[in-house]
Amino acid sequence: MSNNRHFPLLPIVIIAVIIAITIAVILWFKPNDSGVDALPMTTTANSNDGELDLTNMAGSNNSVSTSSNQDNAGFRTGLENLPRSLQGTDVDGEIIIDENKQLVVTEGLRRLFDYFLSALGEEDEAIIYTRVQSYIRNHTPEPAASQAMTIFDQYVAYLKAIPDIENRYGNLQLQATENGELDLNVVAQQKQDVAKLRQQHFEKATITAFFGAEDEYDDYSIEMVKINQNQQLSDAQKQAAKQDYISRMPDNTTKANLTQQANLNELMSRTEQMRDRGATVEELYSMRRELVGAPAAARLAQLDQEDANFDQRFNQYQAQKQRLLSQTNDKAQAQNQINQIEQQLFNDAERKRLAGYAAVQQQKMSNTN
Known part of the structure; x- marks a missing residue:
């Protein structure tokens, strides 16, 4: 289970057709939120592989009595008696509030949720829900604490719904990629359905904070596949098109990471070529x-x-x-x-x-x- 949980729009089964640079970028880089004049709490935790099973996770406190569960679990901070996978780790993510004690939603809040959700399978869903609530209320004043819990409910509901879309389009891609190429029309339709699902569960600002950088990487990945599948372009033209795409991106952390990775790949390629011809x-x-x-x-x-x-x-x-x-x-x-x-x-x-x-x-x- 990865504590930095993502649900990529490109189905796992066809990731093999994406160029190595794209995979490396997605795995190596994570955007960092900064520049917020607030009260940050940011730490990191280890990663564990697995799958989320959120079928019975509480949504809007309907299936979990939070006060009684908190008493039964004996939580004050939410960090008592952590499951084995979280023992010895630091809490990943952040809770940021402004000068009026209003919640500032960041991608780090999503990572905080994922940190606790990664223990699903080791702990009952209701216990995890109570952990999150206890942690947030122990670290966060009102109204930010309640705002964070509302978004947590929305996030859990979203995670419960997203596998249906992924499974549906994953099956379509299996049928469409028998020739070894990614069907970009299927990918585009999947992106639209995921966008609609997010709009059903989150406010616009939360969507941007939680998924903005991820969407930029997805868009980049799709464009790289499109360029690679263009048989009318030479290798040199493909390389130029990739560099042009990055140059036109907004100046942000994502662009900086992709530029660095492009330079590294260019570096490795040119180093190998120069060594083959006996460069000094x-x-x-x-x-x-x-x-x-x-x-x-x-x-x-x-x-x-x-x-x-x-x-x-x-x-x-x-x-x-x-x-x-x-x-x-x-x-x-x-x-x-x-x-x-x-x-x-x-x-x-x-x-x-x-x-x-x-x-x-x-x-x-x-x-x-």
Whole structure:
């Protein structure tokens, strides 16, 4: 169960057709709310994978008697006797109020809800509802506390409704992507249905705060797929179209993250191309400085040196290992000597890399042959 819960508009089964840059962007970056003159409370928590089952979660206090549940659970702060998955974590998210003690809705409030909801399956829905209420009321004055609980009720109702849309369009995409391409018409219709559902449950400001950045990433993902599926464009034209799309985005955290990721992908691509044609260290540094700046270029140059040093020691290790294995029939004695060589040539962290690194090198040799 991810504490930073998202319900992406692109069905999971067709994510494989989205380019690696898009997946990396979505996984690596999360927008941060800032610039609010208020009383922030922001912490982070660990992530756990799973699915939400919100069928019986209380909506507007109809199926949960909050006062009696709070007494029965013995909650004061909502953090007492946390379930195993939340033990040892910090509360993820934030509650922000203005100078009039009115709630300022942010994406961090959604993350706060998701933090507690991630324990579904370990705890009864009513207990989780009471945890959230106790936490909010312990940390938040009125009227902001009641405002936050109202939005929590709306959010739970939304989470209960969204799987129907995802399942319906997921099945459509299964039928439409047999040729290996994403049906963007199906995606567009799904986006419309999700937008309508959000309008049924939330005010406009809450929709923007909770889902604005997510929608920007979804729009970006769809545009990248559209560009990649355009067979009339060359690879260079596709790259230019992607850069043009990012350049026309509003100047915000999402754009900054996508620009950084685009630069990183361009960096990796150009580095590989330049190495294939035998570029010098100075040429690599100049290219990297242009894309990511001098400090990052210097760090990458240092990493190159460290990698080259590791490669040299790894080749020395492999040669000695093969010699020992070929010259003795006593495999136990040979392994003891190999272990000694490992300790001489590599530190603890590097020794953990050896098996995986050897497999990668073997795969490279197989691809070359």
